[in-house]
Amino acid sequence: MSSRTLPLLFINLGGEMLYILDQRLRAQNIPADKAKKVMNDIITTMFNKKFLEELFKPQELYSKKALRTVFDRLAHASIMRLNQASMDKLYDLMTMAFKYQVLLCPRPKDILLVSFNHMDAIKDFVKDTPSILSQVDETYQQLVEMYTPLPSGEFQLIRQTLLIFFQDMHIRVSIFLKDKVQSSNGRFVLPTCGPVPHGTQVPGLIRIFSCNGEELTRLQFNNGGNYTAALREGSFEIFGDRVTKLGTNMYSVSRPVETHMSGTSKNSTQHTKVNTAPNPLAKEELNLLARLMGGLEVQKPGNADSGFRVNLFATDEEEEEALISRPDELSYGVINIQATKDQQTNAELAKIMGEFSESGDQSPSASSKGDDLLAMMDGL
Amino acid sequence: MYHKEKSIQIKNSASALYNNLCVLRIAPRRLTYFTVVHANVVNMVSASWDGLNYSHRQLQSKEPNVATSTSLIMQAAFCVLTSRDLLVVTSQKGIQMYESDGSIMVYWHALETPETPTEQAVFARGISGVWENYICVGVSSGAMLVFDIPSKGSNITLSEVLHEHSESITDMASECSGSQECIANLVTADDVGNLCVWKSGEEFQLLNKIPGFDMSCSSVKLWKGTVVAGYGTGQIRLYEAVTGILHAEVNAHARWIYSLDIAPFSGLLLSAAEDSLVRVWHLTMTPETNSVEIAHLHNECVTDTQICGAKFCDGDGYAFAVTGYDLSEIIRYVQS
Numbered sequence: 081m082s083s084r085t086l087p088l089l090f091i092n093l094g095g096e097m098l099y100i101l102d103q104r105l106r107a108q109n110i111p112a113d114k115a116k117k118v119m120n121d122i123i124t125t126m127f128n129k130k131f132l133e134e135l136f137k138p139q140e141l142y143s144k145k146a147l148r149t150v151f152d153r154l155a156h157a158s159i160m161r162l163n164q165a166s167m168d169k170l171y172d173l174m175t176m177a178f179k180y181q182v183l184l185c186p187r188p189k190d191i192l193l194v195s196f197n198h199m200d201a202i203k204d205f206v207k208d209t210p211s212i213l214s215q216v217d218e219t220y221q222q223l224v225e226m227y228t229p230l231p232s233g234e235f236q237l238i239r240q241t242l243l244i245f246f247q248d249m250h251i252r253v254s255i256f257l258k259d260k261v262q263s264s265n266g267r268f269v270l271p272t273c274g275p276v277p278h279g280t281q282v283p284g285l286i287r288i289f290s291c292n293g294e295e296l297t298r299l300q301f302n303n304g305g306n307y308t309a310a311l312r313e314g315s316f317e318i319f320g321d322r323v324t325k326l327g328t329n330m331y332s333v334s335r336p337v338e339t340h341m342s343g344t345s346k347n348s349t350q351h352t353k354v355n356t357a358p359n360p361l362a363k364e365e366l367n368l369l370a371r372l373m374g375g376l377e378v379q380k381p382g383n384a385d386s387g388f389r390v391n392l393f394a395t396d397e398e399e400e401e402a403l404i405s406r407p408d409e410l411s412y413g414v415i416n417i418q419a420t421k422d423q424q425t426n427a428e429l430a431k432i433m434g435e436f437s438e439s440g441d442q443s444p445s446a447s448s449k450g451d452d453l454l455a456m457m458d459g460l
Numbered sequence: 461m462y463h464k465e466k467s468i469q470i471k472n473s474a475s476a477l478y479n480n481l482c483v484l485r486i487a488p489r490r491l492t493y494f495t496v497v498h499a500n501v502v503n504m505v506s507a508s509w510d511g512l513n514y515s516h517r518q519l520q521s522k523e524p525n526v527a528t529s530t531s532l533i534m535q536a537a538f539c540v541l542t543s544r545d546l547l548v549v550t551s552q553k554g555i556q557m558y559e560s561d562g563s564i565m566v567y568w569h570a571l572e573t574p575e576t577p578t579e580q581a582v583f584a585r586g587i588s589g590v591w592e593n594y595i596c597v598g599v600s601s602g603a604m605l606v607f608d609i610p611s612k613g614s615n616i617t618l619s620e621v622l623h624e625h626s627e628s629i630t631d632m633a634s635e636c637s638g639s640q641e642c643i644a645n646l647v648t649a650d651d652v653g654n655l656c657v658w659k660s661g662e663e664f665q666l667l668n669k670i671p672g673f674d675m676s677c678s679s680v681k682l683w684k685g686t687v688v689a690g691y692g693t694g695q696i697r698l699y700e701a702v703t704g705i706l707h708a709e710v711n712a713h714a715r716w717i718y719s720l721d722i723a724p725f726s727g728l729l730l731s732a733a734e735d736s737l738v739r740v741w742h743l744t745m746t747p748e749t750n751s752v753e754i755a756h757l758h759n760e761c762v763t764d765t766q767i768c769g770a771k772f773c774d775g776d777g778y779a780f781a782v783t784g785y786d787l788s789e790i791i792r793y794v795q796s
Contacts, residue, residue: 081532081552083577138577183766186715187692232692233628233651233676236716237581243476243785244499244532250786263764267786270736270764272714279675280694281711283735288708288753301756304737307714 095198186277197327481769539589598629723777
């Protein structure tokens, strides 16, 4: 629907990913220098100029599958490794957190404030590294230029597009359950109390006017809730108080990041089949993905000594158990493009996966290349 | 005033789209059709009045050009004309028209979509059947397409394209009182809250333009010459269509309004919003003093749900149905 949705989706999901990884790195007592390197590497990759150029182009949202692939790549942009189960869990948490933020935004334009909260936190992560800081600052500029002039109706369209992306996702997140913002059936609590959005009046007043504009009557009705007047508006500038807490870091070392897999949807058949149906458009999407990821410059993994694994679960056994017991309908079906025997396709694929750090022209739009990628997928 | 009845289960959950529920009562067959949009599919349920039989059907959005991306549906609505009823489905790619039971597609109109996506999204949204045999559909550019509908068959033609709105059309509605006395028989709304009032005919005539206040009007109705408009601020405003006189202003909801409906025989008004609330109001007209009043009657809270569709199931407002984002059911309420 809205062709301006992808940058917001990416930045907010990326922001949540960084909050979670930061918490896990500290919880697992990873040495400070290694932890910092991981955060810096991921943020550098996220804000890569060429990558962002592709991202900010007007385009339809990617499928869940395609976006998951981008985040897989991003999470592995440094010396940190994640097993499949941990990556699944990371992605679940990221998506449910952003879904929560989108739903709870009092008005659609507040999604921009949520994005700025994530950006503010990212800026704080790299405040000691000027080179990355300047990349982040440039992105702030782009966000302000692209989004602040948009009317409210356009933000609602962006919000509706995001809600279609998050449709039917009801994974229960421990921290949400504890805070009572999510109920045991996986749905978020929508309170009928609290401040109304900026620009809205507290419901309850009916005003009747005469033909020449004078107010004839005022009536009050029971609004069925417990609303208060709107708070002051958050800042839409590069610096400022965003007012809303949505999009700020809700994790800390003492708050574990668990998700519950069982009973996520009452009817597993309700899970949308939009992405799993045979899709003649997969080729086109793979081409878009290749173009996007072609811009994802990635550090070489480095030698085995500096690499380490992060676990999103409390123990290795739990992680293994999670992988085995994950319900089918929740598998992300990641596009896992692996090397093949064919030398030429091997080189092309490796290039697309960004293992070469050159930023040369990827030009993957020829249909034959799409066919190769598709064949690779089918073969897996 | 109302109590909850047994819900109707649907195959997919409702998407967060304005006016995402449409109801058509087929009295001779003692059936009611319901349509709910989910991404690129319209879920249609046919429910027998005795509550014993439910049959389901799904309509897909049409993708004439396979190489391009998924075509999401923006709205589905029944158009009741003098000679026939049609189901109209609007998407990012164009407009599909079906026989009212969804069995046959009788017409397809493709929107001009650019090769590479532009900043301005392209889609059709806003559907209304208009007296006598026209169907109007809005477009994201602000254009309105007027289709001439023959009494039967598929010889549907594009009669006019109207360019009064400069922002994306959100909703439109025709005069629903059944009265022939009303001069205006169509109102159209857009994303900055501008309302246009029309008289239908071979050439549609613009009778009035009511300016918005830079806030999207997401749902609009026209009854006995009165425009009822719901806005993103949660306000409902009542205007006299032809003159633009503001009759009433209600701080109705705490969040964006997604759906309005009127029961034409009783003057009951239904409003639903992202704030989880459905409210029932009563409109009274006093022609002698040219005044219109609105009174609040009832609230229903659909817990933890952002409502996206609410419609009366009959002309008196005896029953109404509600859909919500991520809900796979149509919730029904009946007068106690």
